[in-house]
Amino acid sequence: MFKALLIMLVAMSFIPAGDAASKILTSQLGVAPVFVVWTRFLIGGLALLPFTWRAGVSVWRDWRVWVRAGIIGLGISCITRALSMAPIADVFGAFFIAPIISYVLSVWLLKERASVVQASLVVIGFVGVLLIVRPGFEASPGLGWAVLAGCCYGSFLTLSRWLAGQVALGGLMFTQMFGAAALTTPFVFGQFPEFTPQIAALTLCSAAGSMIGNVLMLFAYRMQEASKLAPFVYFQLISAVAFGWLVFGEFPTLLTVVGMALIIGAGIAVAALQLRRPVTARA
Template sequence: MARSDNLTGALLMMASMAAFTLNDTCMKALAGEIPLFQLLFLRGVLTTIFIGIAAWRMGVLRARISRRDWGLIGLRMIAEIGAAYFFLTALFNMPLANVTAILQALPLTITLTAALLFRESIGWRRMSAILIGFVGVMLIVRPGAEDFTIYSFYTLAAVACVTLRDLSTRRLSRETPSMFVTFITSISIMAFFGLAGIGDDWAPMDTRALVLTFGAAIMIIGGYLFSIMVMRVGEISFIAPFRYTGLIWALGLGWLVFGDWPATITLIGASIVVGSGLFMLYREAKIGRKTHHSHVPRPR
C-alpha cells in the first residue's frame, strides 16, 4: 500500500470529522425547537438538491452499478438511516462532547469487525488496545451511575450503524462513483424521514432556524462525501484512528456554543479510547517502516 494513499485517507478522515461535528452543532442548536424528523427531512431535501446537481454535472447518474454493489449500497442506506436516528436522538438529549466521546470507539469497532469479517490479522498488541479502549467506553457510558442516561445506549447503537456503513462502503468496487453513493444516501435519508414524519405537526421556522438547517446541509454534504472517499483510500486500520480529531471539535464547540464541558471521568474515558486508537496508529506506522526497508509482505 502506497504511503500517499494512507496520508490522503488520514486527511479525508479529519475533514470528515470536522464537517460532521459542525453539522451536529447546527442540528443540536435546534433541539427542542424543531422536531427531529422535520429537521432530517428538510436537511435531506437541501442535500439531495445540491448533491444531485453535482452528481449530474459529473455525469455519475448514468453510472452502471453491479448487482453486488447495489446490495452494498442498500445495506449502507439502512445503516445510514439508523445512524442518523440514533445519533441525533442522543445528541438532542446529551452534551455534544459526551456523545462524540462515545463515538471515539469507532476506530476500535471498525478494526475489530474488519478483523472478524475480513480475517485481517491485527496482532495481540492492537487487540489489547481495543479491549482497553472498550474499558474507556464504559467509563464514558457508566451504566448504573447517578448521571447515567439511556441515550448513551442510543449513541452505542449509532456506533454499530456507522461501523456497518463504513465496512459496507469499504467493500464497494472502485468503479462505483463516490458521488453516486452520496446521492443515493441523501435520497434515502430524505425519503425515510419524510414518510416517518407524515401526520406530525410541523413547527414554524424563523430565519435563525433556516440558516442553521442550511448550514447543517452544507456540512453534511462534506461529511457524506469525505466519509465515502476515506473508506476507499488507504488501509482501514491506519485511517480509522484519525476519527479522534472529532472529539477536539466537539469539546471546543460544545463549550463555546452550548457551555457544556464533560465530567472528569468522561474525559478520562475519552482519553483512554483515543489513546488506544493512537497506539494502533503507532503500531501500523512501525510495521509500515519495517515493510519499507525489508520489501516483504507486511504482517498486520
C-alpha cells in the same frame, strides 16, 4: 502531507459544527429529530447530485447499497436523538464505539488481519467508551442512543469497505444520501416545524456541516493514504468539546475526559501499527 492534514482538521471541525446546529434545533427549538435527519440527507444529496447522479443510477438496483443507506440513516437518526438529550462531547465520546465495532466486524466478516496488540488497543478504546457512558451508574438514555448510533456507523464503515472495490465512490455517496432520505421520508410526514429564519438557517447549517466535513475528508484521503490520516479523525472529539463549551456552556466530567483520552490514544496507536505494516501484508 501538511495540506492534507489541514484539510482533515477543518473537516473534523465541520462535522461537530453541523451536529451542534442539530442539537440547537432539537433541544432548544423543539424540531423533531426525524425532520433534521431527513433534511440533512436531502440537502446534502441535492448539493452533490450534479457530481454523483451518473454513478448513482448505475448501482441503484444493488440491494447492498440500500442496506448501507438504511444503516447510515438509522445511525444519524440515533445520534440526532442523542444530541437532543445529552451533552455534545459525551455523545461524540460514546459514538466513538464505531471504530471498535468496525474493527470487530472487519476481522470477523471481511477476514482482515488482526493481532493481539491491536485487539488489546481495541479493548482499551472500549474501556474509554464505558467510562463515558457509565452503564448502570450515571447512564442516560441520550448516551444509549449515541452508542446505538456508533454501532450503526461501525457497521456502515465495514459495509463501505466491502463495497469500496465494487461500487464507484460517486455511487456510494449518491445512494448514501438519497437512499437514507427516501427511507426516512415516511416518518417525516406530520413532523414539519413552523419555519422561521432561525430554523431555516440552522437546518442548512446542520446539513452543510455534515456534507462539507465529509467531502473535505474525501479530498484529504485522495491526497494521502487513509492510514496516515486516520488518527486525525479523533479531532472530532476535541471539536465537540469546544462546541459544547462555547455554544452550550457544557464541559465534560473528569471521567469523560479520561475516557476520551483512552479512545484517542488507542485509536492513534492502532493507526501507528497500520503504518508499520508492510504493504504486501494487505490482501
